[in-house]
Amino acid sequence: MQVFPADSAVVSRVAPSPNHGERRGGARPDCIVLHYTGVPSFAQALGLLTDPATEVSSHYLIDEAGSVLQLVPETRRAWHAGVSFWKGDSDINSRSIGVEIANSGHDGGLPSFPEAQIAALIALVKDISSRWRIPRERLLAHSDVAPERKRDPGERFPWARLARLRVGHWVEPAPIHGDALFAPAQEGPPIRALQAMLALYGYGVEISGVMDHKTEAVLAAFQRHFRPERVDGRADASTLATLRALISALQLGPPG
Numbered sequence: 001m002q003v004f005p006a007d008s009a010v011v012s013r014v015a016p017s018p019n020h021g022e023r024r025g026g027a028r029p030d031c032i033v034l035h036y037t038g039v040p041s042f043a044q045a046l047g048l049l050t051d052p053a054t055e056v057s058s059h060y061l062i063d064e065a066g067s068v069l070q071l072v073p074e075t076r077r078a079w080h081a082g083v084s085f086w087k088g089d090s091d092i093n094s095r096s097i098g099v100e101i102a103n104s105g106h107d108g109g110l111p112s113f114p115e116a117q118i119a120a121l122i123a124l125v126k127d128i129s130s131r132w133r134i135p136r137e138r139l140l141a142h143s144d145v146a147p148e149r150k151r152d153p154g155e156r157f158p159w160a161r162l163a164r165l166r167v168g169h170w171v172e173p174a175p176i177h178g179d180a181l182f183a184p185a186q187e188g189p190p191i192r193a194l195q196a197m198l199a200l201y202g203y204g205v206e207i208s209g210v211m212d213h214k215t216e217a218v219l220a221a222f223q224r225h226f227r228p229e230r231v232d233g234r235a236d237a238s239t240l241a242t243l244r245a246l247i248s249a250l251q252l253g254p255p256g
């Protein structure tokens with residue numbers, strides 16, 4: 001595998017993966033998707049992301065100590081998001097930069113992310129965002145773009161901390177009180193309104209007016225990212241208020 005020049009000054013090492021292709025339709029990166037590796041060790045993750053048989057990869061992989069490896073050049077389409085959707089686009093791989101964070105994830109008991117690893121991630125995201133002019137609200141979780149299949153990087157990921165450094169889009173979640181406002185399978189205009197708000201923010205949800213499994217999966221993804229204290233896929237008042245505040249806060253400045 002030919003070593004290529006790193007795209008970012010924060011890269012410690014280039015470890016080329018063969019798993020990439022052309023970005024389709026002339027797309028350029030306009031979002032960043034964060035993942036956890038979900039396997040017990042960094043070495044195992046690196047092996048999977050560079051093995052031609054797995055057909056998966058990411059542009060970057062960050063180890064627990066904060067070393068940043070680049071596996072795929074940013075101009076190429078890495079294979080990290082799979083079947084996915086955000087704001088009308090269903091080929092997220094063609095328009096994103098994928099960042100894998102070494103962490104064993106839900107199957108490994110959701111270990112917290114070490115300080116050095118998050119510091120390295122913040123530096124990397126700032127650098128990518130400024131070079132490609134990626135807006136803050138387009139720093140996404142894998143679970144945001146594939147809510148029915150994925151839970152990474154998970155509800156322990158420190159979105160609030162990143163937001164304090166003007167990385168990513170986030171508002172303080174509204175306090176939790178009371179139960180879910182809708183029963184499973186309930187139908188009606190208020191559910192349509194909720195689905196429309198989720199779709200307006202970017203989630204791939206059908207505006208059906210029915211509180212179906214897909215809507216619950218999208219609500220859980222929203223909570224994992226924006227209201228992590230309770231991830232249950234139910235629309236309570238705090239979830240609605242947080243979503244409304246997030247949409248109101250969408251007028252952002254240039255990437256910071």
Ligand SMILES: [Zn+2]
Nearest residue numbers: 035036142152
């Ligand atoms: Zn992922």
